Amino acid sequence: MLIYKTYKFRMYPDLDQVQKLNSFLGTKRFIYNYYLNEKEKNKNLTFNQMKQDLVFLKDKHHWLKEVDDYILLNALDDLENAYKRFYNKLSGKPKHKSYNSIQSYRTSCKKDKKGITNIKVDLENNVIKLPKLDEIKIKGYRKLKEFNLKIINATVLKEAGKYYVLVLVLENLKTEPLKMPKSIVGVDLGVKDIITTSNGLKIQKIKELKKLENKLKGLNKWLSRSKLGRKNHYKIILKIEKINQKIKNIRKTYNHLITTNLIKENDIIVIENLKINPMIIDAKDKIAKYLYNTSLNEIIHNLRYKATWYNKRIYQVSTYYPSSQLCSNCKNKNSKVKDLSVREWECPRCHFVHDRDINASLNILDEGLKLYLKDLQKFN
Ligand SMILES: [Zn+2]
16 A cells, blocks of 8 residues: 655755855845735636746746756646645735744745756665755754655755654555454543543543643634734734644653554554534634644544554544433433533433443444444345
């Protein structure tokens, strides 16, 4: 099976290379911002029109010719994608890239007629060759001896004065035949307890994260009351950005830990499909909604790709499956449980007393088992 994987290396460019890298980063920013302005003037400007216009722009600004062409084209591609996300209501309006934001440029891997590629990672000498640059020293992946992977592209990043390169490769993962699963677990994803499993495990959101999220809510209230153009207003925005970054980092580390454990300990993991979760739609608090949404999506994303790494399986049950309302003991449906505040309930038919989330995870497990049996029939 072929999978995409990213390798991140720290780069140690010399002075000459730093100058070049900075000028490439600046060029990418220039192109992005230039066509952002053009798009503002003419909404219907397409990728191909921008690409054609780029030829004229290069005649006007000769220094654009000193840059690898892929950097320019990928800048247009990034802009196009930013607008697509905006039109599909997945993110805010594309903004100008400033010198202060994280800077990056992406270049694509190509072979020339002699079969020499423009991007090359040499782990024996710890250097990377990027288009229009000499070999740059890199560090990372000490255990890896060779880099005989199909490179798709490389993204150069400048973060807090340090340079990194992210190399995207297409790796051929040796797929072992699916072994007989020894363990299967149902997972209920929630707000208070992030994860509840059918084994009775509950994982709560860590306190530090809760604190930061409350702080963020407070600051946002403050921001909505402060006046635009005042010095204070921008101070609050800066604070919000800092806390957002902190939340993101803590959440990422934490979610990695949770998902790695879940994957390592179980052969089949059953989760819900959360696209139209009523909890998200009902939430009145927009920020809480956003944080909840991103965190759960991250968990699902992590589980999915880690499952391919460890040769495990993920099943997702239908959004419409009433996992919380069914009694996991007798399968009687109790609509009164729809109310999210009901944390514990007794089944009116079999009188089993349920913890809301554990009951849901047991139902999710049942549905997962059905999906697994269906798969078995398909293969036999
Ligand atoms: Zn029952």
